[in-house]
Structure formats: C-alpha cells, structure tokens
Amino acid sequence: MDIYLKQTKLLDFNIPSIQNLIAEKGWEQLEEKEKIAAVYSFVRNEIKFGYNRSDDIPASEVLRDGYGQCNTKSILLMALLRALNIPCRIHGFYIDKKMQKGALTGITYLFAPNKIVHAWSEVYFNDEWVALEGVIIDEEYLNQVKDKLYNFNNGYIGYGISVEDKEKINICWQGKSTYIQSFSITDDLGIFNSPDDFFLKYNNTSSKLKRFLFDVLRRRINKKLDLIRGGICN
Template structure:
C-alpha cells in the first residue's frame, strides 16, 4: 500500500496550507470511515465545482483556488486522503462532452474536445476499492441544476452532471461508491498510482491555442456557475 500513500509533485500534502487545514479540522483524530467522510465532504462542498487553469495543478493550488472539476478535485482529494493515512489511487476515462453543456457554453464548449479527459479517486476501505466520483459537484450547485438536466440515452445529462436517474442521486459518503458523471463515460483509460502518471499521458489542456482560449473564458464560466449556484 506504500505506493498509494506516497507524496508526489501534484499530491503535495506536506505543503503548509494543506497541513494547516488538516490540523485545524482535526481529521487525524478521527476513525478511518469518518476520516474519509470528512475529507470527502470538504472537497465536495467547500471546494466548489468550477474550472481551474489546467488539469495538472498541485493539490495546494486547488485548495487556494477554492474550486475544481473532476480532475483537480481528484488531485486535492487524493492529497488530503494520503495525508491522513488513507490509501487511494486515480482511475482515468474519456467522457462525452455533451454532459458539460449548460456549464460550458458558446466558444468554450465548441473548442472542448468531443471526448474529455475525466478522472475519479478510488479509496481503499474495508478491503476493497471504492469510487468517489460524487465529490465533483457541490450540493448547492446540484440542487439548482438537477431539474434542468436533459433526458439523453435513457439517462439525464447537463451542467456537469450525468446520471441514470436524476431522482436517485446520492453523493453522500456512506462507505459505498458515489457517482455523478459516470453515465457519460466512453472509454476506460486505466488505473494509475498517482495523478502525475495519469496527466503525463492524458490532458485536456495540452493544446496551446485551446489552453489560451480556455483561460480567457473560464473566469466567465466560473462566474456563471456561481450565479447558477446562488439561484
């Protein structure tokens, strides 16, 4: 399990901001299940759904931003889990960009690749690997968009959400898998020990022109997501 507890460049959990957070929340004093739940709930709801500069930023940068999407929230979640002694790994996919419609619009949606690089964190608990994809979307945002989802391919998609049944969404940690975008997965890219390994091979922002355009427009996107979140 040592490989799943290791600090890396992206999982910089000895950074002062991350250590200060862990100490202030008292996470190291909790039992294993409560540790996972506390860290998961923090990243899910206190790190709002939004778009960072790129996929492969460090955990401390995600914490500083205060928002993230599937890939960057996975980085922060993994760093915090490893920092409190919980083994975890990253699972990569391609996902259909249609599920981002509503969150991404106009040019930024147009320039997004048809298949978007997507990742979730898997945590080792009760002798098995458990998926924590539900961390991506914060409750406040989810409550605003749940009834705006479009019926597609016998499921519901839009605004960064992709589920089989919008009336049975449960992203709370109860010791089981949580999902929020998995209904739109198109390709399984495999399991990696660290996000560093994954993003060295797969990345949404490797094209310089698209990266520039994305960074020009993403702040407007994040403002729009906050307007949605606040009703």
C-alpha cells in the same frame, strides 16, 4: 500499499496550507471511515464546482482556488487522503462532452473536445477500492441544476452531471462508491498510482495554446456557475 501513500508533485500534501487545514479540522483524530467522509464532504462542498487553469495543478493550488472539477478535485481529495495515511489511486476515462451543456455554452462548449479527459479518485476501504466520483458537484450547485437536466439515452445529463436517474442522486459518502458523471463515460483509460502519471499521458489542455485559451474562457464559465449556484441564471 506504500505506493498509494506517496507524496508527488501534484499531491503536495506536506505543504503548510494542507497540513494546517488538516490540523484545524482535527481530521487526524478521527477513525478511518470518518476521516474519508470528512475529507470527501470538505472537497465536495467547500471546494465548489468550477474550472481551474489546467487539469495538472498541485493540490495546494486547488485548495487556494477554492473550486475545481473532476480532475482537480480528485487531486486535492487524494492529497488529503494520503496525508491522513489512507491509500488512494486515480482512475481515468474519456467522457462525452454533451453532459457539459449548460455549464459550458457558446464558444466554451465548441472549444471543448468531443471526448473530455475525466478522472475520479478511488480509496481503499474495507478491503476494496471505492470510487469517489460524487465529490465533483457541490450540493448548492446540484440543487439548482437537478431539475434542468435533460433526458438522453435513457439517462439525464447536463450542467456537468450525467446520471441514470435524477431522482436517485445520492452523493453523500457512506462507505460505498458515489457517482455523478459516470453515465457519460465512453472509454476506460485505466488505473494509475498518481495523477502525475495519468495527466502526463492524458490531458485536456496539453498544448500551450489550449492552456492559454482555456485560462481565458474558464473565467467566464466560473462566473456563470456562480450565477447558477445563486439561482440567478437559467
């Protein structure tokens, strides 16, 4: 299991900001299940759903930003888990961009690839790998968009959410896998020991031009998400 506990460039959990957070929260004093639950809850609700400058940024930057999406929240989640000596890995996919409608609109939606690189963290708990995709969407945002999801292909999608039944969404971690975007997965890209390895091979902003354009557009996206979260934007 040692390979699933290593620090990497992206999983920079020895940096002071992450170590100070762990100490302040007292997570090291908890039992294993409570550690996972506490870290999961923190990343889900204290790190708001939003878009960082790129997929492949270190955990410390995600923490500093205070927001993230599937890929960047997975990085922070993994860094915190490994810092607490809990094995974890990353599972990659392509996901249909249709589920981003509402969160992404206009030019930002057109700019997105038809298949978006998507990832979730998997934690080793009770002798099995458990998926933690539900960490992506914070509760405040979910409450505002749940009734806005539209029916598609026998499921409900939109606003960065893709589920089979919108009335049975339960993304609080209770020891089992949680999902919030998995209904729109189109391709399984495999399991990787670290996000560094995954994003080296798969990345939504692989070129300098894409990174620049996305860095400009994401600011508009994040403002809209904040309006939605506050119940101001339809």
